[in-house]
Amino acid sequence: MNPSTTVRQEVKDFKPYTPGLTIEEIKQKYNLSNVIKLASNENPLGMSPIVKEEIQKNIPYCFRYPAVGNPELTSALASHHGISSCNIVTSNGSDELIDLLIRVKGTPFQNNIVVCDPSFSIYRMQARINSLEVRKVPLNEDFSFPFAKMLQEIDQQTSLVFLTNPDNPSGYAASRDSILEFADKLPSNCLLIIDEAYIDFSEQEEDFSPLAKFSQTQNIAILRTFSKMFGLAGLRLGYGIVPDWLSDYILRIKLPFSVNILAEQAGLASLKDREFYRSTRETVIEGKKYLASGLEELGCEVLPSQSNFILFRPPIDARKTFEQLLSRGIIIRPLESYNLPQHLRVSIGNANENNTFIKNLEQVFREHGSS
Ligand SMILES: Cc1ncc(COP(=O)(O)O)c(C=O)c1O
Structure with a gap:
């Protein structure tokens, strides 16, 4: 008997969690030395x-x-x-x-x-x-x-x-x-x-x-x-x-x-x-304002957020936007697994990461038919 037939049916049917891509994976795949990850809503200041x-x-x-x-x-x-x-x-x-x-x-x-x-x-x-x-x-x-x-x-x-x-x-x-x-x-x-x-x-x-x-x-x-x-x-x-x-x-x-x-x-x-808490909050609030207005200027539909990320709908195909950013060393979150294939989610990063993200997004839209 094939021993795997004894595995619980719920386990066989189970679809595992889809995690955000890791920095190492993207460095290797695109042969990049610098990768920015804005995909898993982590702290933009790192650790205290x-x-x-x-x-x-x-x-x-x-x-x-x-x-x-x-x-x-x-x-x-x-x-x-x-x-x-x-x-x-x-x-x-x-x-x-x-x-x-x-x-x-x-x-x-x-x-x-x-x-x-x-x-x-x-x-x-x-x-x-x-x-x-x-x-x-x-x-x-x-x-x-x-x-x-x-x-x-x-x-x-x-x-x-x-x-x-x-x-x-x-x-x-x-x-x-x-x-x-x-x-x-x-x-x-x-x-x-x-x-x-x-x-x-x-x-x-x-x-x-x-x-x-x-x-x-x-x-x-x-x-x-x-x-x-x-x-x-x-x-x-x-x-x-x-x-x-x-x-x-x-x-x-x-x-x-x-x-x-x-x-x-x-x-x-x-x-x-408390100082780390305060500075994280300040970084996220400022970064969120910057990203929201940058995304809107580029023609994206932006949802108001009470969180440390922003949901947006790009003016061109979301999957293409995600992949183009990836090849430039920027990881954000595609949302097919949330059944939102037209939307993307970006975590608020530090000032430098946010700026690099907006600049690259502008290039992607310019090269792929928008703004
Ligand atoms: C809504 C929500 N709940 C829980 C978690 C998981 O948190 P933890 O890292 O504490 O397991 C996440 C992580 O992204 C989340 O988005």
């Missing part, structure tokens, strides 16, 4: 120097296992947000928490999850591998959330509803009050997950995040990450702010050491480094 130093200091302790549940970081996050430690769960990136929530709340072959379409693919992927039905509700034409239509899809078997706020890939953000109102209308067994990976880049966090009202809610969990604002994407650190009835169950099934010692210490140092 203070956090880098803290990581170096902790390298000698890597032979030890981390403390299960990362109590030091959990308690620091709790005081950072002014909530109780029993509402915080740390994780190996917020990706891990998405998977854990699905496994804790979703009974295979029985429950369903409701997501927007398009939305971050990991919600659907982890639901499918855990044998949950995925119900996709198209976003409104202006990329706002289709709350009323989502409610029509939600039933007694819906265990989780996912919202990304600010949203990826659009940059749209719903108001805090509209989210709380939506949460109030959900059946009692249904948990609303609000993925706030990009909330630090929004104009006024309180206008969009229900975090300040968290203690008055029962059916909301908020996901945060150190990958974006804190520049630690490669170290893998995220956390959830979850109701206390839920955190214990998540911790029961979470692999005990999934957040490593360096990630925990880097997280602690990041929370203290």
